Amino acid sequence: MTPGDTPAVVVVDDSRFMRGLISDTLESGGVDVVGEAEDGEEAVAVVEELRPDVVTMDVNMPRVDGIEATRRIMEQVPTPILMLSAYTEDGADETFDALDAGAVDFIAKPGGEVSAAVTDLEEQLVELVHSVADADVSDRGPGEESAPEPAAEPHPETVDVEPNTTVLIGSSTGGPDAVERVVGALPGDADVRVLIVQHMPEAFTGRFADRLDESTALSVSEAEDGSRIGRGEALVACGGRHLEVSSYRDGRLRVKTVDEDRGQGVRPSVNVTFESAAETVDDPLIGVVLTGMGDDGSEGVKTLKRVGARVIAQDEDTSVVYGMPKRAAATGCVDEILPLGEIAGGVVGGIADV
Incomplete structure (x- = not known):
């Protein structure tokens, strides 16, 4: 078209x-x-x-x-x-x-x-x-995209993972598969904790968390008010509620769920999670913006960049919809724009640099 x-x-x-x-x-x-x-x-x-x-x-x-x-x-x-x-x-x-x-x-x-x-x-x-309508779906046939990406080599070179790193992932249209491929390629023994914001209704986010838990090395669950995570664990934002980082201490995150509009137009919002993490977490942060419609996350990456976080966006060729990553890149706060298959390696390779 x-x-x-x-x-x-x-x-x-x-x-x-x-x-x-x-x-x-x-x-x-x-x-x-x-x-x-x-x-x-x-x-x-x-x-x-x-x-x-x-x-x-x-x-x-x-x-x-x-x-x-x-x-x-x-x-x-x-x-x-x-x-x-x-x-x-x-x-x-x-x-x-x-x-x-x-x-x-x-x-x-x-x-x-x-x-x-x-x-x-x-x-x-x-x-x-x-x-x-313009999405490239030529490689989305059965068996093509449903499996997680094999463990990626760190990008650009193998490095030791910095302790207490928090990875923040935001996505929308086309995101469930993209998130699974990225999270599935993260090393399970790395000292990371992961927060995932996928635009999805409430009835679906719990099942999404279960699928990630079954298919990745991390321990993944749906976020509840007051949930805590530490090394090797991940939370998926509950549909219909924003996910905020409420406290961080000794490598453990605590979150709260917020049933308020916050003027974002979507709930959960990537912006809300990114901004709260930037305000609360004083250890390394890496933000990742994946395929999706709209501009959610573009304000959040600005906040992350102000606190020295590393930011990665998915490239146009591998995005189902090049909306969110495009808007994030346009802020000038994105360090790397990578194909989907290289993002997990970019996260691991960039951990020591944040």
Whole structure:
């Protein structure tokens, strides 16, 4: 797509009412709906024929469900796919399966079911469709991106890890896979503690933390008010609440969760976590801004830089959406812009320099 073009979208849902509602919602936001499908089997054929810029995909459908349809589309004609996911624990599991199959992002259905309330999501849905329309998904087929990156060599050279280093990671669209690859490549025996802020609804962040815990060397959990972490441990910010560092002593962090807007537009916000860490932690800090829509994190990296932290941003070529890392780099406070596969090595290689 050329910047400014109208994205062409195929809407997939087994409910005729919902297909019409989603199509009307997108078209009222200036998106061109070029086709519809009522199940996953039909979706694969329609996408193959029409070659849209984006597909919106329901999960539970007859014959072929949304997860299998996503897998087939990514194998045959890779296309950015947005899942419409139930706002439940089961819906979270299905959503992560769809992301593993190659979907780039998801939107949670209000109340666990799509209803007329989907019109309330118009701004978010339309913005997301525009953002992912240009995403390079050629390498997001099943088995391509779902596994963590093998342990990376430190960048630019092997160094000893500085004691008591805190790594702060912020991401949004395309972030679950990117976070898993970065965290999965961090050495489990390093003296680091990690805070992760991924834009994600509350029903999904706990499952995201569980997946990271299962697939990485670090001990990962969802943050609760008053949670503490030390060496080799990580926390994932809970959806719907900001994550603040409330205290730091002898290499252990304590956090609090904040159910306030804070004027950020998203909750949890990368800015809030980065800024609170900069104000509270007096040992080495490394900030990492990964793929995502918008500019969250750009103010936070300024605060980190003022206290001497090292800051890394993901590069454009490997970002699903080059929004957050681009805005962070534009501040002039980013030390390195690296491909996704080199970021863990950049973190380890930069630890002794902070």
